[in-house]
Amino acid sequence: xxxxxxxxxxxxxxxxxxxxxxxxxxxxxxxxxxxxxxxxxxxxxxxxxxxxxxxxxxxxxxxxxxxxxxxxxxxxxxxxxxxxxxxxxxxxxxxxxxxxxxxxxxxxxxxxxxxxxxxxxxxxxxxxxxxxxxxxxxxxxxxxxxxxxxxxxxxxxxxxxxxxxxxxxxxxxxxxxxxxxxxxxxxxxxxxxxxxxxxxxxxxxxxxxxxxxxxxxxxxxxxxxxxxxxxxxx
Numbered sequence: 166x167x168x169x170x171x172x173x174x175x176x177x178x179x180x181x182x183x184x185x186x187x188x189x190x191x192x193x194x195x196x197x198x199x200x201x202x203x204x205x206x207x208x209x210x211x212x213x214x215x216x217x218x219x220x221x222x223x224x225x226x227x228x229x230x231x232x233x234x235x236x237x238x239x240x241x242x243x244x245x246x247x248x249x250x251x252x253x254x255x256x257x258x259x260x261x262x263x264x265x266x267x268x269x270x271x272x273x274x275x276x277x278x279x280x281x282x283x284x285x286x287x288x289x290x291x292x293x294x295x296x297x298x299x300x301x302x303x304x305x306x307x308x309x310x311x312x313x314x315x316x317x318x319x320x321x322x323x324x325x326x327x328x329x330x331x332x333x334x335x336x337x338x339x340x341x342x343x344x345x346x347x348x349x350x351x352x353x354x355x356x357x358x359x360x361x362x363x364x365x366x367x368x369x370x371x372x373x374x375x376x377x378x379x380x381x382x383x384x385x386x387x388x389x390x391x392x393x394x395x396x397x398x399x
Contacts, residue, residue: 166185166186166187166188166229166232166234166391166392166393167181167184167185167186167187167188167343167345167389167390167391167392168187168188168190168204168208168389168390168392169181169187169188169189169190169204169343169386169389169390170189170190170191170202170203170204170386170387171189171190171191171202172191172202172386173352173378173384173386174352174378174379174381174384176378176379176380177352177378177379177384180376180378180379181350181378181389184345184350184391185393186232188225188228188229188232189202190202190203190204190207190225190387192207192221192222192225195220195222195242195243195245196243196244196245196246196249196250197245197246197250197332198332199330199331199332199333200250200387202386202387203340203386203387203388204387204388204389204390205253205254205291205292205339205340205387205388205390206218206243206250206251206253206254206387207221207243207253208221208253208390209239209253209254209255209257209270209273209291210257210390210392211255211257211262211273211276211277211280212257212276212277212278212280214235214236214237214276215229215234215235215236215237215392216236216237216238216239216253216270216272216273216276217229217236217237217238217239217253218238218239218241218242218243218252218253219238219239219240219241219242220242220243221243234392237272237276238272239252239253239270239271239272239273240270240271240272241270241271247288248265248268248288250289251265251268251288251289251290252268252269252270253270253273254288254289254290254291254292255269255273255290255291256290256291256294256296256339257273257277257280257296258296258300260280260281260300261280261281261282261283261296261300262274262277262280262281262282262283263282263283263285263290263294263296263309263313264284264285264288264290265284265285265286265287265288265290266282266284267284267288268288283312283313283316284312285306285308285309285312286308287306287308287309289337290309291339291340291388292336292337292339292340292385292387292388293305293306293309293325293337293338293339294306294309294339295338295339295342297349297367297368297371297373298347298371298372298373299319299371300318300319301318301319301320301321301367301370301371302318302319302320302321303320303321303322303323303338303339303364303367304320304321304322304323304338304339305322305323305324305325305328305337305338305339306337307322310322321363321364321367323338323358323360323363323364324359324360325337325338326359327357327358327359327360327382327383328340328341328353328358328382328383328384328385329353329382329383329384329385330384330385335385336383336384336385337385338364338383339388340385340386340387340388341353341383341384341385341386342388342389343388343389343390343391344389344391345376345391347372347373347374348373348374348375348376349368349373349374349375349376350376350378350389350391351375351376351377351378351383352378352379352383352384352385352386352389353377353378353379353380353381353382353383353384354377354379354380354381354382354383355375355377355383356380357381357382357383358382358383
């Protein structure tokens with residue numbers, strides 16, 4: 166199953182349906198509108214577990230249950246403003262848990278096992294950081310870039326200025342992406358992205374195939390969450 170913001174472009178919705186069952190995320194009265202449908206605000210996949218915010222709407226939890234997707238509820242409800250919006254916005258790979266650890270939900274920390282924990286000041290970590298195979302990363306945050314480079318991790322910085330997020334000056338690359346097998350799913354086209362060419366080259370090094378879900382500027386929809394990816398890759 167794929168979980169994605171209900172407000173992404175219709176062309177992207179239709180194309181995503183070709184990859185399997187899609188659950189369109191929409192919430193009201195929990196957090197501010199610009200991120201109210203962002204999966205990376207409400208979910209975190211870690212070590213084969215799906216952690217969900219306890220105040221995720223009941224109908225969405227029922228959607229997971231109806232598709233036989235097990236999940237664990239986190240301890241902290243998503244709030245109306247920062248930092249209550251960032252408890253689940255961590256990046257998790259086979260080797261690392263990367264987040265502002267001051268805010269990471271307890272359920273994520275308890276599930277982290279032997280993962281090396283890397284603390285960054287940017288609590289919207291998943292929005293700003295795209296993890297790739299081979300411990301490569303793309304980020305739109307200079308602080309994250311500096312921290313990961315100190316860890317010896319290959320990291321590409323890209324400007325977020327061309328990425329759309331209605332209500333804000335711009336969005337972030339991580340929020341415009343998701344995974345399906347060895348494919349990177351993009352909410353938009355790199356042809357509309359100033360740093361598109363160096364992004365393509367970096368993805369080629371990571372042996373990632375690029376699937377552009379619609380032809381237009383990149384849109385930060387709060388990530389595309391592929392449950393199968395989180396079961397196998399994490």
